[in-house]
Structures are given as structure tokens and as C-alpha cells.
Amino acid sequence: MNRPQPRELIVIKKSFVTTNMLRITLGGKNIHTLPANQESGYVKLIFPSENQKPIVRTYTIRHQRADEIDIDFVLHEDSGPASSWAKQAQPNDSILVGGPGPKKLIEEAADWHIFVGDMTALPAISVNLATLPQNSKGYAILEVISESDIQPLKHPNGIELQWIINPHPGEKANLLLEQVKALPWMEGQVSVWAACEFSSMKMLRAFFKQDAKVEKEYLYLSSYWKLGSNEDQHKEVKRIDLEEMEQ
Structure with a gap:
């Protein structure tokens, strides 16, 4: 299958979602080359x-409208090229955007759900929570840098949101x-969606x-980044990890 060619999009506006999350809205004449209904997919x-x-x-x-998309950037002290660009971006700046890639949605055909993620996963988790049936139940464990990064999220009443503060993302690998482990385990089949730092x-x-014995079809797990590594280095670590898992 041919991959869509990258297209040039234009910065429409920027705004802070929370203290350490910056939203860039992209649009322009090429926005219609992105298929509709791609929220939680990646570019x-x-x-x-x-x-x-x-x-x-x-x-x-994070959001997609007829003529715009929103991308949320986590701001770190040691900014990489993407967050540095986002901080400096101004309306009418241009950027080349490839994709979109597949949407990352939880398996809804379960009795209850667990979401786990840090701020890099918060945009995808937010879309998942907003699209779940209203009778869904379970938990969302959300790690943020500061209390001021807690944001209101649309979610079913039966999904309990638990926020964890970690001022040093990537450290305390066992925090999530x-x-x-402290969650009261519910009855029936659980589906899990988890994405965070590699460790x-x-x-x-x-x-x-191994412990919860969640079946493969009900389990989405991904590392979105690795402490001390850029995206290319992280990609190589993920490749090696996958090979070791398959041995």
C-alpha cells in the first residue's frame, strides 16, 4: 500500500492546555489531504x-475538525526539536506533516478497562475516554509533571481517573x-491500554x-519514548526489545 505523501500545513494558533502541555493547531490549504476521523492516530x-x-x-x-487538527506537545526542560519548534512556532509558520498512521483505540468488547499513561500518552488516552460507551467502567492512571497539568477530560462516569504527580518524567519507572497493582480488580474481562516511557x-x-494474564487481543502496550534517548535511538531499542520477545 502506498504511503500518503507528507504535506505542508500551516500553524493557525497555539495555546497552553496546562502548564507543561502546549497545543498547536494546524491547518491550511493541504489539511484536506488528511482523511477524516483520525483522532488518536499519529502523524x-x-x-x-x-x-x-x-x-x-x-x-x-488530539482533535480533528473539518479544517484543523490539534497536536499537543509536552514541554520538558531539555527540549527536543519538536517541543522547541512548538515553543517558537507562530501563526503562518509551516511544517511538513506525514501520515496519518493507525488510530490507537482500546478494545471496547470487555467488561471493564484500564488506561495507563504519562503525558505523552495523554492525547491518545483522552480520545479513547471520550469515545467509550457511557456505561463503561474501569480506571485511568495518568502521570503528569505537576498538579497544574491535571486537566478536565470527557469520560464515562464509571471510569475513575487517578492522577499521579511526577516532576521528573522517566524517573521512578515503577510509579505507574x-x-x-493497588487497583481493586473488577469482575470479568479487562481490556488494557498503556503507553509511557520504555522502562x-x-x-x-x-x-x-504474567501476573494479570491479560490476553493479547485485550492488551495494547507501547513505549512512546525512552529516558535519555531521542526518537531514532528509542526506535532501535524497541526493535531489539521486540526481537528478544520473539525469541
Whole structure:
């Protein structure tokens, strides 16, 4: 299948969602080359780089309207190329955008649900929570940098939101796992959606697969980043990890 060609989009506006999350709204004449209904899917943001191939970073489509999409950026002290660009972006700036890639949605055909993620996963989790049937039940364990990063999220009343504060993302790799282990386990089939830093993901994976014995079709697990690594380095770590899992 042919991949869609990257298209140039234009910065429409920017706004802070919370203290450490910045939203960039993109649009322009090429926005209609993005298919409709792609919220929680990902796009590739392509940044020019001197004397080497372009820098590519992966981000989730948080909102999609007829002529705009919103991309949320987590702001770190040691900003990478994407968050640095977002901080400096001004209306009418342009950026090359590839994709979209597949939407990442939880398996709804379960008795209850668990979402687990840090701020990099919050856009995708937010879309999932907003699209679940209103009678859904379960938990969402959400790690944020500060109390001021807690944001109102549309979600079924039966999904309990639990916010964890971690001022140093990527450290305390067992933080999310310990919160999951403390959950009262509900009756019936659980479906799990979890995405976070690489080391945290591996701990969650071991628990959900080995201890909780969640079946593959009800389990989505991904690492969105790795402490101390850029996206290219993280991609290689993920490749090696997958090979080891298959041995």
C-alpha cells in the first residue's frame, strides 16, 4: 500500500492546555489531504536539519475538525526539536506533516478497562475516554509533571481517573506499575491500554502478561519514548526489545 505523501500545513494558533502541555493547531490549504476521523492516530512531524536527513518526530492527533487538527506537545526542560519548534512556532509558520498512521483505540468488547499513561500518552488516552460507551467502567492512571497539568477530560462516569504527580518524567519507572497493582480488580474481562516511557512500559508489560494474564487481543502496550534517548535511538531499542520477545 502506498504511503500518503507528507504535506505542508500551516500553524493557525497555539495555546497552553496546562502548564507543561502546549497545543498547536494546524491547518491550511493541504489539511484536506488528511482523511477524516483520525483522532488518536499519529502523524510524523518533519523538521529540516543542516547537513543530514530531516528529523522526524511522532505525535498524536488530539482533535480533528473539518479544517484543523490539534497536536499537543509536552514541554520538558531539555527540549527536543519538536517541543522547541512548538515553543517558537507562530501563526503562518509551516511544517511538513506525514501520515496519518493507525488510530490507537482500546478494545471496547470487555467488561471493564484500564488506561495507563504519562503525558505523552495523554492525547491518545483522552480520545479513547471520550469515545467509550457511557456505561463503561474501569480506571485511568495518568502521570503528569505537576498538579497544574491535571486537566478536565470527557469520560464515562464509571471510569475513575487517578492522577499521579511526577516532576521528573522517566524517573521512578515503577510509579505507574505500583498504582496499577493497588487497583481493586473488577469482575470479568479487562481490556488494557498503556503507553509511557520504555522502562515503565516493560514493567507494566510483565505485570499484565504474567501476573494479570491479560490476553493479547485485550492488551495494547507501547513505549512512546525512552529516558535519555531521542526518537531514532528509542526506535532501535524497541526493535531489539521486540526481537528478544520473539525469541
